[in-house]
Amino acid sequence: AQSVAQPEDQVNVAEGNPLTVKCTYSVSGNPYLFWYVQYPNRGLQFLLKYITGDNLVKGSYGFEAEFNKSQTSFHLKKPSALVSDSALYFCAADLNTGRRALTFGSGTRLQVQP
Amino acid sequence: DGGITQSPKYLFRKEGQNVTLSCEQNLNHDAMYWYRQDPGQGLRLIYYSQIVNDFQKGDIAEGYSVSREKKESFPLTVTSAQKNPTAFYLCASSAGQGAGTGELFFGEGSRLTVL
Numbered sequence: 001a002q003s004v005a006q007p008e009d010q011v012n013v014a015e016g017n018p019l020t021v022k023c024t025y026s027v028s029g030n031p032y033l034f035w036y037v038q039y040p041n042r043g044l045q046f047l048l049k050y051i052t053g054d055n056l057v058k059g060s061y062g063f064e065a066e067f068n069k070s071q072t073s074f075h076l077k078k079p080s081a082l083v084s085d086s087a088l089y090f091c092a093a094d095l096n097t098g099r100r101a102l103t104f105g106s107g108t109r110l111q112v113q114p
Numbered sequence: 115d116g117g118i119t120q121s122p123k124y125l126f127r128k129e130g131q132n133v134t135l136s137c138e139q140n141l142n143h144d145a146m147y148w149y150r151q152d153p154g155q156g157l158r159l160i161y162y163s164q165i166v167n168d169f170q171k172g173d174i175a176e177g178y179s180v181s182r183e184k185k186e187s188f189p190l191t192v193t194s195a196q197k198n199p200t201a202f203y204l205c206a207s208s209a210g211q212g213a214g215t216g217e218l219f220f221g222e223g224s225r226l227t228v229l
């Protein structure tokens with residue numbers, strides 16, 4: 001079945017270290033993939049998207065994501081984490097079902113320790 | 115500034131009451147969406163609308179109703195038939211053009227608590 005999965009409920013990283021938040025997908029055809037960030041009691045903010053083209057997508061606040069078709073993954077990365085990056089991160093996809101809406105993963109809480 | 119406005123931010127409801135959550139956008143977007151967020155479950159799609167006077171059920175539409183009489187407005191009614199309505203509700207919009215779903219723009223959310 002078509003889906004989006006975030007295998008980690010929480011990721012802990014020290015400030016200044018690189019971070020990775022994982023996302024895998026199951027989509028028929030070409031995927032449209034997105035990352036969003038949510039701060040407490042707020043709406044979601046768009047970080048980046050992959051539609052087509054380069055496998056490495058650059059987005060807001062220094063984040064980037066790598067699309068890997070063979071591994072069906074779209075992991076979010078940042079070379080050097082900041083304490084202010086601590087938030088809830090969601091991967092999302094258009095599952096190409098004809099329904100023009102995004103399906104979201106369960107979310108990963110990123111905790112960056114000073 | 116362009117954006118999406120949700121109101122109220124916090125809402126308390128007694129069991130058996132219907133409540134309506136407002137969502138207004140001035141982005142001139144065609145498509146609008148309602149999602150429900152529960153801890154550990156991510157966002158689940160309730161209803162969506164690609165055009166005025168048309169809307170479709172999402173994955174958890176039971177106990178909810180919507181209308182899309184104007185392009186900029188997509189109110190959500192949580193009815194008494196919704197068994198567990200306490201949640202954080204998020205409205206979103208997108209330009210709705212081109213292949214696939216484009217970037218969604220979200221409001222700040224409405225937190226509904228049933229007493």
